[in-house]
Amino acid sequence: MFIESPSIQLRLYNEIKSVVGDKKIDETYVNKMPYLNAFVKELLRKHPPSYILLTHSITEPVKLAGFDIPAGTHVEIYLPGIIEDPKIWSNPNRFDPDRFLAGGETADITVVTGVKMIPFGVGRRICPRLGMALLHVSLMIARMVQEFEWRL
Numbered sequence: 001m002f003i004e005s006p007s008i009q010l011r012l013y014n015e016i017k018s019v020v021g022d023k024k025i026d027e028t029y030v031n032k033m034p035y036l037n038a039f040v041k042e043l044l045r046k047h048p049p050s051y052i053l054l055t056h057s058i059t060e061p062v063k064l065a066g067f068d069i070p071a072g073t074h075v076e077i078y079l080p081g082i083i084e085d086p087k088i089w090s091n092p093n094r095f096d097p098d099r100f101l102a103g104g105e106t107a108d109i110t111v112v113t114g115v116k117m118i119p120f121g122v123g124r125r126i127c128p129r130l131g132m133a134l135l136h137v138s139l140m141i142a143r144m145v146q147e148f149e150w151r152l
C-alpha cells in the first residue's frame with residue numbers, strides 16, 4: 001500500500017529516519033514508531049493475509065447472529081464482513097493508517113477489549129504467535145522503506 005501512496009511511504013521513511021538515523025532498523029525501535037504501528041495495523045485490517053480464518057467446529061448447539069447452528073457444523077469466519085462494514089469503520093474501503101492515530105479509531109488486535117479486527121482470530125485459539133508476527137511484518141515493511149524508494 002505504501003507503493004501506491006508515495007505520501008504514506010514518505011511518512012514511513014521520515015519516521016524511520018528520525019528515530020533510527022542512519023542505523024539499520026531493528027526490533028528495539030519498532031515500539032517508538034507510531035506511524036509504522038498504525039500502518040501495520042491498517043495493513044492487517046484492510047488486507048489480512050487470510051480472508052477466511054481457520055475453520056471452527058461447533059461442539060454444542062448455539063445461536064449465531066440469529067441463526068440456529070447445530071453441533072458438528074463447521075463455521076468459516078469471512079473477514080470482509082467486518083472489514084467492509086461502515087457501522088464498524090469509517091470509510092472502511094479507504095486505506096488510511098491515520099484512522100488509528102490522534103484519538104481516532106481504535107481496535108484491539110489481541111481482542112481482549114472487543115471484537116472489531118480479528119486477522120489473528122479470537123478467543124482461546126487466537127494465533128499464539130501474534131506478537132512475533134506483528135514484529136516481523138513491522139520490520140519487513142520498515143526495512144523495505146528504509147533501504148529503497150518503491151514505485152509502481
Ligand code: HEM
Nearest residue numbers: 049053054119120121122125126127128129130132133137
Ligand atoms: C501475519 C502473520 C500471521 C497471521 C495473520 C496469523 C493468523 C492466524 C489465524 C487467523 C489463526 C487461527 C485462529 C483461530 O483458530 O481462530 C492462527 C493460528 C495459529 N497460528 Fe498464526 N498467524 C500469523 C503468524 C504466525 C506465526 C509467525 C506463527 C508461529 C511462529 C503462527 C502460529 C500459529 C499457530 C500454531 C496457530 C494455531 C493455534 C491453535 O489452533 O491453537 N502464526 N494464526
